[in-house]
Amino acid sequence: MLKYWLWLTERPGLTNQVRLALLRHFGTPEAVYYADPEELLLTEGMTAAQVQHLAERDLSEAENILEACDRLHQHILTIQDAAYPDRLKNIYDPPCLLYWQGHLPAFDEEAAIAVVGTRSNTPYGVACAEKLGYGLAAGGALVVSGLARGIDSAALRGALRAGKPAVGVTGGGLDVFYPRENQYLYEDIAAAGVLISEYPPGTEPKGAHFPVRNRIISGLCVGTLVVEAPERSGALITAETALEQGRDVFAVPGPIDAPCSAGCNRLIREGAGLTADAWDILQEYAEAFPAKLSGTPRREEPAALGYQARQQQTKPARKVPPALDLKKTDLKLTDDQIMLLGMLGEEEPLLVDDLVDRTQLPARRVLSALTVLEMEHLVTQHSGKRYTRAVTLYK
Incomplete structure (x- = not known):
C-alpha cells in the first residue's frame, strides 16, 4: 500500500541507499514497517540510530500526503511499479518513488534528451536553448529539464512551442512554483507533458535538493545537452552524473572568452558532442528510435529550414x-x-x-x-x- 511507501521515504535519518537496501532485504515497505529491530539491523548499511528512526510507526504524515496528492491531482510511482522507467531504475541511486502530474510517457521508448544550463545565462544562451528545445521536440525527441530560471526554462518553452510534450523535474513539491514566475510554465508542462519530483506536495525547494534532482534528469534520458555553463555550474554536475550513468553528453560551443561558455567549451574539449543544431543530437539516436526519429532532416535539407x-x-x-x-x-x-x-x-x-x-x-x-x-x-x-x-x- 502507498501509505507504507510514504512512511518509509519520509523517515528522517535514512539515506536513499539505505531505503533501497531495506527494499532489497524485506521486499516491500509494509514488511519493513512490521519488522523487528533485530531484523532491521541485518540490513546492509543499517545502523542502530537508523533503526530508532524506523521505530516511529505513525502513518498520519503518509495519510496527509495521500490526501494532498488527491487534492492536487498528483500521482505516485514507486520503483516496483511496472511504469517505473528501467532507464532510471538502473542508475546507481534511483529514487524509491516519484510524484508526478500530467501525462507520464513510457520513458524507455522515448529518445529523451536532457537540456540544462546556467541560471545566470546570456541572451545567446537563451536563444540557443529555445532553438534547440524546439528543434529536438519537433524532431521527435522528448525534452527533459529542471525548470530552473534561465536555460532550463528556455529549453522547455521551446519544446512546448513545437507543440510537443516536455518533462520538468523539480527540486521541491510540484505545487511549489520555483521560481515564482514559472507558474505558467509549470501549468503548461502539466497540461502537455509531465512534472516529476522526488519530494511530496508542499516541499520547499532547497539548495541541497538540486544536485540530487540532477541524477533524475540525466537518468531519464539517453543523452544530456549542456547549452551554457560556467566552470562552476549545476549543469556540469548533471553532465558528470550523465557520464557516470553511461549516458551521452553534448554541449553548445561559445566564445572562447565568455565565462558562461567556459564549462561547455571544456566539455567539448574533453569529448562531448559539439552541438550547433538539433540534428547534431538526433542523428545519434535515429537508428535506435526509428519510430520516433525516422525521417529527421539534416539542417541543409529544405524541410529543416x-x-x-x-x-x-x-x-x-x-x-x-x-x-x-x-x-x-x-x-x-x-x-x-x-x-x-x-x-x-x-x-x-x-x-x-x-x-x-x-x-x-x-x-x-x-x-x-x-x-x-x-x-x-x-x-x-x-x-x-x-x-x-x-x-x-x-x-
Missing part, C-alpha cells in the same frame, strides 16, 4: 518580402499566430504591449506565438521587443 529559407532555395534573392497565402501554406499556424500576422505591418514595428492590447490575448500567448513566427522567419524582431511582419500576406 524556415519559410523564408525554403523560398530562397527555389527562387532568386528578392528585395521585396515573399508572399504567404495563409490558405495554401504548408505551415501549421495557430489562430493566435494568424491573428498576430494580420496585426503586424511590414514597416512600422509594434511593441508586444501593443499587440496584447489589440488582440486581447494574454502576454504569454502573444510571446509564444511571436517566438514560433520568428523561428519560421515570418516576423522580424527589432530592438526593444518590437516586431514587424517579414512576409506579405497574399490576398
Whole structure:
C-alpha cells in the first residue's frame, strides 16, 4: 500500500541507499514497517540510530500526503511499479518513488534528451536553448529539464512551442512554483507533458535538493545537452552524473572568452558532442528510435529550414518580402499566430504591449506565438521587443 511507501521515504535519518537496501532485504515497505529491530539491523548499511528512526510507526504524515496528492491531482510511482522507467531504475541511486502530474510517457521508448544550463545565462544562451528545445521536440525527441530560471526554462518553452510534450523535474513539491514566475510554465508542462519530483506536495525547494534532482534528469534520458555553463555550474554536475550513468553528453560551443561558455567549451574539449543544431543530437539516436526519429532532416535539407529559407532555395534573392497565402501554406499556424500576422505591418514595428492590447490575448500567448513566427522567419524582431511582419500576406 502507498501509505507504507510514504512512511518509509519520509523517515528522517535514512539515506536513499539505505531505503533501497531495506527494499532489497524485506521486499516491500509494509514488511519493513512490521519488522523487528533485530531484523532491521541485518540490513546492509543499517545502523542502530537508523533503526530508532524506523521505530516511529505513525502513518498520519503518509495519510496527509495521500490526501494532498488527491487534492492536487498528483500521482505516485514507486520503483516496483511496472511504469517505473528501467532507464532510471538502473542508475546507481534511483529514487524509491516519484510524484508526478500530467501525462507520464513510457520513458524507455522515448529518445529523451536532457537540456540544462546556467541560471545566470546570456541572451545567446537563451536563444540557443529555445532553438534547440524546439528543434529536438519537433524532431521527435522528448525534452527533459529542471525548470530552473534561465536555460532550463528556455529549453522547455521551446519544446512546448513545437507543440510537443516536455518533462520538468523539480527540486521541491510540484505545487511549489520555483521560481515564482514559472507558474505558467509549470501549468503548461502539466497540461502537455509531465512534472516529476522526488519530494511530496508542499516541499520547499532547497539548495541541497538540486544536485540530487540532477541524477533524475540525466537518468531519464539517453543523452544530456549542456547549452551554457560556467566552470562552476549545476549543469556540469548533471553532465558528470550523465557520464557516470553511461549516458551521452553534448554541449553548445561559445566564445572562447565568455565565462558562461567556459564549462561547455571544456566539455567539448574533453569529448562531448559539439552541438550547433538539433540534428547534431538526433542523428545519434535515429537508428535506435526509428519510430520516433525516422525521417529527421539534416539542417541543409529544405524541410529543416524556415519559410523564408525554403523560398530562397527555389527562387532568386528578392528585395521585396515573399508572399504567404495563409490558405495554401504548408505551415501549421495557430489562430493566435494568424491573428498576430494580420496585426503586424511590414514597416512600422509594434511593441508586444501593443499587440496584447489589440488582440486581447494574454502576454504569454502573444510571446509564444511571436517566438514560433520568428523561428519560421515570418516576423522580424527589432530592438526593444518590437516586431514587424517579414512576409506579405497574399490576398
